[in-house]
Amino acid sequence: MYYGGDYNPEQWPEEVWHDDVARMREAGVNIVTLAVFSWSRIQPAEGVFDFDWLDRIIDLLHEGGIGVDLATATASPPPWMHERYPEILPVTRDGVTLSPGGRQHYAPSSPVYRRLAAELVTAMVERYKDHPAVQMWHLNNEYACHVHADYSDNARDAFRAWLEDRYGTVEALNAAWGTSFWSQRYSSFDQVLPPRIAPASSNPCQMLDFRRFTNDALLQCALMEKEIIRSAGATQPITTNFMGAWPAVDYSAWAPHLDVVSDDAYPDPNDPQSFRAAAFQRDLMRSLKPRTPWLLMEQSSNALNWRPSNAPKAPGQMEALSAQCVGRGADGILFFQWRQSKAGSEKFHSAMLPHAGTGTRTWREIVRLGGMLDSLPTLEPGSPAQVALVFDWENWWALDNPDHPQNRLDYLAVIMRWHAALQRAHIQVDIVPPEKVGGEHRLAIAPLLYLMRDEGAAALEGFVEAGGTLLTGPFSDIVDSRDHFLDGGFLQRLGTMLGITLEDFGALVPRDADEPGEREARVEGAFGDAVGELFAEEIWLDGAEAVATFSSGRRLGNPAVTRAQAGKGSAWYMATVLDDDGCDSLVRHLAETTGVEPVLPDAPSTVDASRRGDVVTLVNFGEDDAVVAVSGTNLITGVEVERMTLAPYEFAFVEQARP
Ligand code: GLA
Helix, strand or coil, rough: CEEEEEHHHHHCCCHHHHHHHHHHHHHCCCEEEECCHHHHHHHEEEEECCCCHHHHHHHHCCCCCCEEEEEECCCCCHHHHCCCCCCCEECCCCCCCCCCCCCCCCCCCCCHHHHHHHHHHHHHHHHHHHCCEEEEEEEECCCCCCCCCCCCCCHHHHHHHHHHHHCCCHHHHHHHHHCCHHHHCCHHHHHHCCCCCCCCCCCHHHHHHHHHHHHHHHHHHHHHHHHHHHHHCCCEECCCECCCCCCCCCCCHHHCCCCCCEEEECCCCCCCCCCHHHHHHHHHHHHHCCCEEEEEECCCCCCCCCCCCCCCCCCHHHHHHHHHHHHHHEEEEEHHHHHHHHCCCCCCCCCEEECCCCCCCCHHHHHHHHHHHHCCCCCCCCCCCCCEECCCCCHHHHHHHCCHHHHHHHHHHHHHHHHCCCCCCCCEEEEECCHHCCCCCCCCEEEECEEECCHHHHHHHHHHHHEEEEEECCCCCCCCCCECCCCCCCCCCCCCHHEEEEEEECCCCCCCCCCCCCCCCEEECCCEEEEECCCCCEEEEECCEEEEEEECCCCCCCCCEEEEEEEEEEEECCCCCEEEHHHHHHHHHHHHCCCCCCCCCCCCCCCCEECCEEEEEECCCCCCCCCEEEEEEEEHHHHHHEEECCCCCCEEEEEEECC
């Protein structure tokens, strides 16, 4: 188990470094992420490098037995760069040039930024590739954290080249973007721009391609750094820190390029349900690289500084969230940051070693967590799940575009609602794009798959054909990968298998909106009653049976949930977005009928349960004691258990005998 955090020694006089290493040893720290924001210190002027201080701290850490996750330091360009090359700065959709003075002020497509970043990474890797302390390389930092997309002239030129590469001819581009609409036909790639702010909605195909381009431009930056590291002969694993389901970057396309997936997660201590969103994020990380442990690269030891109100974590909450990560596949717990800063934007952000020193609850918890992690045996990577929850970035981007029947859809919130229902039922789940459904999966839940690639549709069909159960809808199988309708209506790929046709989307006014209109559609069905939101679609049975019907509103009496036998499996469709109760009852019903086994058959819903091989991790995130029937060996105490009572934020790792 890795244990440590971001370490920024350049913020401190060297005499503090010795205390840092001593305290790190006391806390059980075995790795620190170094040099994330050190560019201006490493390279004070173009062509001038100062590595002496970095040599000294890396040696000091090594003497103390502490490894280094060495960052490439390219995340915050130094002042000399924009002074000499102002064209590296990114530009917003509204045309505002983002100034330096914060961080991440670079245009990813800027050839100058890339050249200078490459020079820095080359110098870093040449110097440190053989240093025994260096255990990992950390590319940049949180790509697209602040700049979700750059609309500068650098981006314009690179976008044109990207389009030419993708489409070959301007005729093909015109066809893909449907430019006959609103007189948008291009006669040359040189006329194309990023979707900068325009008088009316920008072309949705252009917007979608710009999201793809932005993702690719950032990935190219990462791959450039990776290539430099590998061609210099460095053999350590390479990672970069993800940020959960981050809208700007399609991590499912990034993960195959990395040796280790790592994640930064900051659940809000003010939200008693934030452990559910956290569980979603952990499962996403586990699923991005199956059978490979991931790292929690950053979390906070206590309060943050960047939310409107920054509550402290409750006693034990940080350790409980750390245990949740381990249970859901993490082999390391790291923090932002090691020692709390004395100045700068993040001086109020908690750290492993607080400003108030070692006589604090935070420090005691940090030391205790280090000891606990050190006592754990090696765990298998996360177990493959029997349930797949389909989450797809391209679909998210397409749904995000304006001018849809329902323009107040929060795709991520809907996906997380299904994940929370699975979590309440203690069912382990993989979070995957449609193409990755299959294998061990018995049940696949694919809500709101508006943009469906042909490959994704084929995978879902093949899954059902082979005996799987698919639950999809509403607003699914509407457009192809270009964001075009298919000829013949909606559900053109899955409709036959689902045994229904879709005539109208029946948008509803969101439940919390202050305006007239129908807001919910009651649903009555074999699996229980529920309330539908956002859509009450007009669907017609064409081979399927209605499992639930609408019992209120304009679709009264019409099918709301349907089921059809197809191949060896079955295909379900929902004509609305079900509320929590609806998701809970449908999950229960489908788990029973498909034989999906929960991690624990019977435990309070506030207990987070996950499995790694024979080891079940339990964390009580409820406000009361939770009694859980679980038999095995408690890995922390060594005691055999049959039943456990977990206090709030108490956790346990229980090794079960193989059946
Ligand atoms: C991000 C960054 C860190 C730090 C933290 C604060 O995760 O990577 O440098 O700013 O946020 O929460």
